[in-house]
Amino acid sequence: MLFKAVLLVCLLVCLAASQDLSFRYNGFRSANLSVDGIAEITSSGLLRLTNDTKQEKGHAFFPNPITFKNTNGSVFTFSTTFVFAIVPEIAMELDTIYSSEFDDINDNHVGIDINGLTSEESAPAGYHTNSSGRLANLTLASSQPMQIWVEYDGTQKQLNITLAAINMGKPSIPLLSVALDLSPYLLDTMYVGFSSSTGSVLTSHYVLGWSYNMNGQAQALDLAQLPKLPRIGPKERSKFLTIGVPTISVSVVFIVISGLVYFIRRKRKFAEVLEDWERDYGPHRFKYKDLYIATKGFRDKELLGSGGFGRVYRGVLPSSKIEIAVKKVSHETRQGMKVFVAEIVSIGRLRHRNLVTLLGYCRRKGELLLVYDYMLNGSLDKYLYDQPRVTLNWSQRFRVIKGVASGLFYLHEEWEQVVIHRDVKASNVLLDGELNGRLGDFGLARLYDHGTDPQTTHVVGTLGYLAPEHTRTGKATTKTDVYAFGTFLLEVACGRRPIERREQAEDAILLDWVFSFWVKGEIIEARDQNLGPDYIPEEVELVLKLGLLCSHSVPEVRPSMRQVLQFLDRDIPLPELSSLGLSASGLTFAHPEGFSDYAMSYPSSMNMAFSHSSSVAESLLSGGR
Structure with missing residues (x-):
């Protein structure tokens, strides 16, 4: 034998x-x-x-x-x-x-x-x-x-x-x-x-x-x-x-x-994948079995939410007992792999108090997993829309706004490279235990060296946050991030999504709706009525006007994030919008020439065709699914 x-x-x-x-x-x-x-x-x-x-x-x-x-x-x-x-x-x-x-x-x-x-x-x-x-x-x-x-x-x-x-x-x-x-x-x-x-x-x-x-x-x-x-x-x-x-x-x-x-x-259940590029970038690599245990087998009860590129689960690491959020990204498509690599390369080395920290990652057959700090209070959009159970007061909202602005300024000017986030919106802003805002989800981010020209050529992002020049040329810049931040300012101050189904078509687009109040000299009336009387009128007016300024159709007119912070801190006065040629035609969407590879993550999943400004709302609301 x-x-x-x-x-x-x-x-x-x-x-x-x-x-x-x-x-x-x-x-x-x-x-x-x-x-x-x-x-x-x-x-x-x-x-x-x-x-x-x-x-x-x-x-x-x-x-x-x-x-x-x-x-x-x-x-x-x-x-x-x-x-x-x-x-x-x-x-x-x-x-x-x-x-x-x-x-x-x-x-x-x-x-x-x-x-x-x-x-x-x-x-x-x-x-x-x-x-x-x-x-x-x-x-x-x-x-x-x-x-x-x-x-x-x-x-x-x-x-x-x-x-x-x-x-x-x-x-x-x-x-x-x-x-x-x-x-x-x-x-x-x-x-x-x-x-x-x-x-x-x-x-x-x-x-x-x-x-x-x-x-x-x-x-x-x-x-x-x-x-x-x-x-x-x-x-x-x-x-x-x-x-x-x-x-x-x-x-x-x-x-x-x-x-x-x-x-x-x-062995098959916990098999992982390791490629050469992963040795070049620093975030910690987690073992799949540890993440599996932490999330109780990725049970539905641990699900925090889902987005265009994956589902996010709450977990507790078995060894350290640290709470984490684990995002499972599909890489069945080439786009899924691009998303994963972008997050690893960019956010894995970023460190700022108003950015969500990437703790590490894991790869396995059919799955890519990103491990973040767990944000106790979830995403900001849950506190703004659909009659939320908890409504943030104005001081909390204003602090979140300034925090996100600080994070974007770090990405655009303070880090070793320029980072274009390309998906700034309320659902990508997470709140920690003290309700501080942290910008997350860098799946669409792009990096380039300071002083050089970004080479992005495809339109990606979320409907309602896309700058008009982005839809025409496909090129994302810091100015397209500023445009999205302008929409973000309006949704936080107004408690409304950028695009909603409304009885009146002219009320469907948040940007146009806020502009209509500005034209009447009543811009502060566009505020979220859930705020009640407990708000600072000067700050609300500043945020709404700054939202319109950041959303200007001409990129050169939009402020930089450095200037945005100066406006919010009252270090410099906000210019008069009328002197900047702000008009209805400057706020609507333009026809997207050369539009391709459009990655839309708006919850309604509408497939839309852009039209000229005279029928923007009708086009958006009648788009087929």
Whole structure:
């Protein structure tokens, strides 16, 4: 029969035991092992993995998981030795098994298997004599106790396996010696133990003693204290040790999982993807299983919201107990991958009190995941529209406005590159525990060097926030961000979406509606009526007029975000809008020449065709779905 020291990956969620763990069992009478299946510890102290039943299996594990890796991901040195034997229940000689489907070299060998049943390296069962170094054969099916040593040098990345008959000591030359880095195959924490199964021949498989040491040499077993094997007859021979063969076979597994099927399912479930570009950008990469646990399997109960490019879930990291928000981005399309890369490259290195912090990311088959600081109070739009349960007062709204303006100023002028957000809107502004506004969702962001010309050529963004020149040329600039910020100012002050279905078509577009109040000299009446009497008229008027100024049809007339902050802080006075040529024609949408690749994330999902200013509202509201 075959013996294979099989190295398999075990995906287990558990707490790590000490990395310097050591134990020794000279017999198992008082051993605290976890056993299942038909495995048992006999009254004499033998670990009996199988008995005289057919087609059954047994497992025995050290009860606690063991830390196998250091902080840099390398596997520690470890060493183990155990004494085993096979006792047949019938008094006859049994042949060993040769399995051609697994490329066995013969019917009596030792092999090293990694994540499968085909040996990476193998050698005929035996040992090298210390005197001459020649190979002396051992018959694994001899029914006699034998001892095996499995040793891994974490520094040299070397795996040695040595086999010997009982009482002869450890040979100086290993039977198998392989240069092998186990780091890609082992997880941080693993279980160690034995797994055994019977086929159609009645056999009992025993382990007499076991010693293990992490970061050192396993203690020698006291052979005199090992329990005695039972006597079954005058001639005792059997078969020994391979993993997972469904016929006449038994396995002793050094690093084990409950079954190969379970392993394959878990491996596929938590498989991740790593590409070259990911090594160049700094955010922390999370393990998928940690995010899966944090979000309780991405349950619907943990869903915070969904947008054009993914769903966002609340989670709690299992180790640190930090609350996070996990955004699952589809990358079934090329656009989805672009969104993901944009967020990693841009927001992953941005740091500002009014920007949502990207903590890290994870990639996996079919899924891209972004991990953010959890914002306790959710997105701003929930406090503005559809008769919200909680209405922000004016001072809270004004603070949010100034915070978002500060964040945009950082993106446009203060960071090492110019960052164009391209999707500034209330639903992309999140509120922390103190109701401070933080701009998030950088999925459409673009970067370019200061002093150069941005090269964006496609129209992306949200209907109602798009600058007219953007729809004509496809080019996004800091001025197109300012235009969107102008719409944002109006929706915060008025408590209305940029485009809504209204009985009067002229009231459908927020920008035109606010402008109509300005024309009548009553612009402050456009404010959100939910504010009640508790507001500062001068600040409300300033925000509404600044919203119109930022939404001017001529990009050059719009202020920079530096100037916006100066207006909001009253460091400089806001210019008279009439002197800037502000008129109805300057506020409506223009015909989008060369319009292509339009990414619209407005909740109604309208498919619209732009028209000339005379029928903007009618076109927007009659667009087909």
